[in-house]
Amino acid sequence: MELKIAVLPGDGIGPEVTTQAIKALNAIALEFDHKFTYKQADIGAVAIDKAGSPLPDETLELCKTSDAILFGAIGHPKYDNAEGSVRPEQGLLKMRKELELFANVRPVKAFEALLDHSPLKRHLIKGVDISIYRELTGGIYFGKKETKEDGSYASDLCEYSAEEIERIAHLAFKAAMGRRKKVTLIDKANVLDTSRLWRKKVTELAKSYPEVSLDFLYVDNAAMQMILNPRQFDVILTENMFGDIISDEASVIGGSIGLLPSASIGKNYALFEPIHGSYPQATGQGIANPIAAILSAAMLLEHFGLFEEAETVKEAVERSLKLGITTPDLGVKHERITTEKVGDFIADFISNPE
Amino acid sequence: MELKIAVLPGDGIGPEVTTQAIKALNAIALEFDHKFTYKQADIGAVAIDKAGSPLPDETLELCKTSDAILFGAIGHPKYDNAEGSVRPEQGLLKMRKELELFANVRPVKAFEALLDHSPLKRHLIKGVDISIYRELTGGIYFGKKETKEDGSYASDLCEYSAEEIERIAHLAFKAAMGRRKKVTLIDKANVLDTSRLWRKKVTELAKSYPEVSLDFLYVDNAAMQMILNPRQFDVILTENMFGDIISDEASVIGGSIGLLPSASIGKNYALFEPIHGSYPQATGQGIANPIAAILSAAMLLEHFGLFEEAETVKEAVERSLKLGITTPDLGVKHERITTEKVGDFIADFISNPE
Ligand SMILES: [Mg+2]
Ligand SMILES: [Mg+2]
Secondary structure, X not given: OEEEEEEEEEOOXXXXXXXXXXXXXXXXXXXXXXXXXXXEOOOOHHHHHHHOOOOOHHHHHHHHOOOEEEEEEXXXXXXXXXXXXXXXXXXXXXXXHHOOOOEEEEEEEOOHHHHHHOOEOHHHHOOOEEEEEEEOOOOOOOOOEEEOOOOOEEEEEEEEEHHHHHHHHHHHHHHHHOOOOEEEEEEOOXXXXXXXXXXXXXXXXXXXXXXXXXXXXXXXXXXXXXXXXHHHOOEEEEOHHHHHHHHHHHHHHOOOHHHOEEEEEOOOOEEEEEOOOOOHHHOOOOOOOOHHHHHHHHHHHHHOOOHXXXXXXXXXXXXXXXXXXXXXXXXXXXXXXOHHHHHHHHHHHHHOOO | OEEEEEEEEEOOOHHHXXXXXXXXXXXHHHHHOOEEXXXXXXXXXXXXXXXXXXOOHHHHHHHHOOOEEEEEEOOOHHHOOOOHHHOOHHHHHHHXXXXXXXXXXXXXXXXXXXXXXXXXXXXXXXXOEEEEXXXXXXXXXXXXXXXXXXXXXXXXXXXXXXXXXXXXXXXXXXXXXXXXXXXXXXXXXXXXXHHHHHHHHHHHHHOOOOOOEEEEEEHHHHHHHHHHOHHHOOEEEEOHHHHHHHHHHHHHHOOOHHHOEEEEEEOOOEEEEEOOOOOHHHOOOXXXXXXXXXXXXXXXXXXXXXXXXXXXXXXXXXXXXXXXXXXXXXXXXXXXXXXXXXXXXXXXXXXXXX
16 A cells, blocks of 8 residues: 655654654564555644644645655743744644544453553453544534623533534444444433434444444543543543543553644544643653553554554554653663664564564 | 421332431430431422422422422433423422522531442542532522524523622531531632633622632532542532532442431521432342431531531441441441341430440
């Protein structure tokens, strides 16, 4: 397969972890006879510094003419107090909007070698393997906002159309078909009209996927179940705000946020990025954990149907964890293992699995 | 002190746990020379059965002429498929509304004797002591709802007035003054206008409580922090929906929902109830854990400034847990200890602490 990949390393540790992800992709290309080509562009603080905009036109253009986007991280403290329009984070938000990336996909997996890192007791976290589908461009974050001038009142409108619900629901059900065939819709249908619309549309659409079982959970109960029994979940489907809360809650139960990849998917484009931030104070020190970026590359492979290739990357990652060839955030071994060494090990293991 | 207490045992295990709470209150009255009088009324399924309404007028009237309301639990499966107006749960919702109970207060405390029951690792849960103030009568649950007839669109409006924010914020800051003097406002002020209004009003109001430190946490981050480091929280203040999610998440970290009390407070009235439900299948078997109801009675005492009395109840509860004199849900001892025996032990300990 030939894939044109736009590489947007961004700020802070973004470039160094993205470099390791590309190493893994190159090893896969060689091993499986694919042709991956990369073009790099600026986004975030680095783009503001160079071009005055967190998302320069040529970056957006490159994304639109590529098959996929490999993204690093965004954000720098020097822009923390800057006005809205020039903040680095606006680059990512604008890109999501321009490319209509309506589905945020976040896998949460308990790695056997890291069970002791979890805040949850071992027997609860063992075997957890969840894929969360969060709607990303609708709901209360994007609805009409109002604040009275005298500061006595404010409001936010949560809105959903049937179409917004259906397009992400299809993605979730399709994903479930390749997994344990279970979708859990998280909503608050006992109270909210938007939630009742979600429940109705998803229930109708589920008939097209007769092999997939569908169940429902109120968001408050879901917040409890994520702690009490996270293994019950396979694919979670939910609206924007509930997804924000539940996916962040889920992101910590595994014990390391440095391991978690994500994908943001639209009709025509797809972007892959670690969920961790730009971690500017660690830049260039070789301590950034590259695994989330490497697993994001694995999600990219899956997105194009390259499942065996993705599995190979994941096996290499698991091996590095098992052997303790990890950055200091995981503290498995005492000797100093750099970002690059972890990336090298994983790429080498892809090329030469023992 | 003289207190007229309306007792609303409700459904399922409600009556049996409420009986134990009254036992504890009677022991306190005797020991501290107070006069508590009780009048009982029906609510929930039992009220529908007898009077055709989940909240009969005379029950509401009794509540309005009492100093406080001691509530059991509500709900019976035979009404699970009933229409909206005759569901038992409507009794509680209607009462909250009629009595303007705008603040829901939920303490979450890690009991030393039960640390091993927590889904979290011991070192994370040890010492946790949080009091959550959730706004209960505003926000998206009560805003205008709309669904288009053709099912293509739905919306829910989240609204807050400055006054709604301020009245509960005062309660939270006052509570913090009697605790570790820290308030954390949970919001999503980077996205929502209502959250920005909360942040503005609470920041202004904090100036009246110079000893109390105020910090802010986005709700998605709060959902992570509740797992990673719950000990950081003292008083949590938040709006209705965020409070629903975060307080339910917090309710499971301690390891037993059978221990958690709550209060719903308005300008003129206050109601105290265990957070657990009516658990109908356990009715009359003597297995219901009465501790949440007994700790709700302790919250009632605190509400009227009877802090030493409340402390005495809590000590008796801790002693029962330490000695393993608990119902089977906590499984501390193997012999069968009934709801009544736990209540007796706690009342006796109040009268005769060793
Ligand atoms: Mg988030
Ligand atoms: Mg709830």
